[in-house]
Amino acid sequence: xxxxxxxxxxxxxxxxxxxxxxxxxxxxxxxxLLSFGHALYFAVGVYVTAIALTKWEWGxxxxxGFVALFTLVLSVVLGAVSLRVSGIAFAMVTLAFAQAxxxxxxxxxxxxxxxxxxxxxxxxxxxxAFVGVLNTKNLYWLALAYAAIVFVVVRLAVGSSAGHVWQAxxxxxxxxxxxxxHPLPFKLASFVLASVLATAGGMVWLLLIGGATPExxxxxxxxxxxxxxxxxxxxxxxxxMIGGLRFGE
Numbered sequence: 149x150x151x152x153x154x155x156x157x158x159x160x161x162x163x164x165x166x167x168x169x170x171x172x173x174x175x176x177x178x179x180x181l182l183s184f185g186h187a188l189y190f191a192v193g194v195y196v197t198a199i200a201l202t203k204w205e206w207g208x209x210x211x212x213g214f215v216a217l218f219t220l221v222l223s224v225v226l227g228a229v230s231l232r233v234s235g236i237a238f239a240m241v242t243l244a245f246a247q248a249x250x251x252x253x254x255x256x257x258x259x260x261x262x263x264x265x266x267x268x269x270x271x272x273x274x275x276x277a278f279v280g281v282l283n284t285k286n287l288y289w290l291a292l293a294y295a296a297i298v299f300v301v302v303r304l305a306v307g308s309s310a311g312h313v314w315q316a317x318x319x320x321x322x323x324x325x326x327x328x329x330h331p332l333p334f335k336l337a338s339f340v341l342a343s344v345l346a347t348a349g350g351m352v353w354l355l356l357i358g359g360a361t362p363e364x365x366x367x368x369x370x371x372x373x374x375x376x377x378x379x380x381x382x383x384x385x386x387x388x389m390i391g392g393l394r395f396g397e
Contacts, residue, residue, distance in 0.1 A: 153284035160291035167298040169376035169392030171345035177382035180318030185242030187369035189343040193350020198360040202270040223343035250365040266361040
């Protein structure tokens with residue numbers, strides 16, 4: 149029973165949510181940044197990948213490179229703007245950017261996003277190992293690899309010197325400034341890393357679902373990630389992942 153494609157797909161989705169929740173925990177739990185716009189970067193992984201493969205008919209490696217570069221630039225720019233304020237103001241700015249992304253998807257520019265209907269995924273450029281119901285087990289292993297990579301990356305990042313500064317910022321940002329450190333570059337690094345990890349999760353989610361739907365652009369998605377993190381325990385690596393697994397069920 150546990151090897152049926154439907155079961156494997158459900159388990160894989162739980163693993164994607166676990167990884168996405170941990171990426172949000174890096175931002176909220178470890179750095180103390182309450183963002184209401186984290187769904188935007190997950191949606192970038194879903195929509196930009198789907199558009200590149202389906203509408204632009206790009207190859208896999210070309211698409212991966214473009215999505216990575218696009219996410220990096222977008223998160224640096226929007227993060228730099230958002231982090232000019234803090235607290236609730238920061239949360240509202242990130243929410244505004246996420247809403248702008250949701251509106252853009254609904255407006256269906258150039259017919260790329262499909263509006264409310266979304267868009268199906270063109271599987272032709274993808275490796276055969278990730279196409280078809282019989283290969284659901286490979287998608288499960290891909291989702292497991294994503295969750296494991298996120299865990300390792302977050303563990304290494306939090307344990308680094310920058311990670312110690314993130315936690316110090318979470319506890320008392322003014323104290324960090326007093327000892328001569330500038331919090332902004334550290335907070336921006338956390339924002340960008342969390343965004344890139346979320347985008348990777350969006351790409352895996354796209355392969356599992358087989359298309360892009362506007363639900364991933366909604367603020368409710370970010371709120372769901374927040375609930376996952378709080379349920380599992382903010383600032384705890386295993387806690388965020390367990391929260392994501394439980395919520396994904």
